[in-house]
Amino acid sequence: MTDRERGTAASARSTSPHSGLRRATTERAILDELAAEFGPLTRAELSRRTGISPPAISEAVRRLEVDAVLVPVGPRSGVPGAVATLYDLAPGAGVVIAVEINRRVVRTAVADLAGRRLEHLDHDPPDDGIVAPRLDDVLATVGGRWSAEGRPVRSVAVSIANPVDPATGRVVELRESAFPAGVVGVDDVRGVDRSMVVLDNDVNFAALAERDHGAAVGAATFAYLYVGERHSVGLGLVLDGVLIRGARGLAGEIGYLPLGEGTGRFRFGEAMAAHGLTPPADAPDDAPEAAGDDPALAAAGRTLGEAAVAVCATVDPALLVLGGPVGLTPGLRPHVEATVAELAPRPVPVVAGALGETAPLWGALAEARHRAWEGLLSGRR
Secondary structure: OOHHHHHHHHHHHHOOHHHHHHHHHHHHHHHHHHHHHOOOEEHHHHHHHHOOOHHHHHHHHHHHHHOOOEEEEEEOOOOOOOOOEEEEEOHHHOEEEEEEEOOOOEEEEEEEOOOOEEEEEEEOOOHHHOHHHHHHHHHHHHHHHHHHOOOOEEEEEEEEOOOEEOOOOEEOOOOOOOOOOOOOEHHHOOOOOHHHEEEEEHHHHHHHHHHHHOOOOOOOOEEEEEEOOOOOEEEEEEEOOEEOOOOOOOOOOHHHOOOOOOOOOOHHHHHHHHOOOOOOOOOOOOOOOOOOOOHHHHHHHHHHHHHHHHHHHHHOOOEEEEEOOOOOOOOOHHHHHHHHHHHOOOOOOEEEOOOHHHHHHHHHHHHHHHHHHHHHHHOOO
16 A cells, blocks of 8 residues: 555544544543533643543644634643643633523623623613613623623523424414513624524523522422412423423413303402502511411412412322512411412422522523534534
8 A cells, every 4th residue: 555545544544433533522522521610621631521532632722722712811720740831711712691681671691601700780661661672782892892802692591581482483472471572583693603592581581590509409390380479470381301391382371271260261360469569678598487477378379279279180299389579578488388288289398589680681691602612513423
């Protein structure tokens, strides 16, 4: 075999599907370790953590550095032996943005692709509930600032207080909605590839956040009961670790449960609103949960508990999580728990959400980061 023939054969081997898969697997392992560590690592540390040979790690780091995915950030200090270079995600790998829109506020959060939070801001709510222009303004301001710093926006997740059709990525208009946002969809997010945009209901995002980082960690099947102002109620349902959205995104619209008196179709939502509960002003995180003698809390807890019993009888959750600005009112949870204990087929624990009112924002940020991360990794194949 001539030298040329040997070179051609070697080139064919290096570009075989198997070698490409090995390269992609090694690069993914490196990036996943950096994300899990929340900080830079040396090549030797990456090799030990992944179990991949030092030469393969070094070659993969070189490729990622050439492609501006990784960047050296300095030497590892305070350890014996030869000086080792630390590597981290390059700023040019970009950022992800989460936007939470409701009747009272627009919240934004920014993170890098490893999941490190960089910014969290509150903005004025939309005028007259018209969402699309406000969303455009906020994203242009926040995304433009980070792009100007050389950190382009790779993915955007938008949390909105309305159901979203998973097939179309657009809001489903319901005339009983406490937040009539109009029709808004993933196409209204400009400057980002449509495949990198996620739009979903706020209660769904909150349930995902509690599943991954909050009160429902370790519970494969649970229900997240959201109670907001007026008749804003909702359910996030996770079965065997999977969020259930339904055929048109209407799973969890428990405001339509026909509980109690009334002739309309939105009985449960109206029943909760009739109790007149409002978010407690400046309630401390460690406020006592004793039920007390407040008749409004007792009545609201009973109503919410009856809806929770309907959920328990239907899907048999391992856990019920209360959330939302009204759902987290001190003293409400014991009444819900007592009603569930009295009426449900079996006892089901009732706990308060661990992530507070901003749970939808953190769920959206995690989904944006996941979408961008998968896009980055798929682009390396």
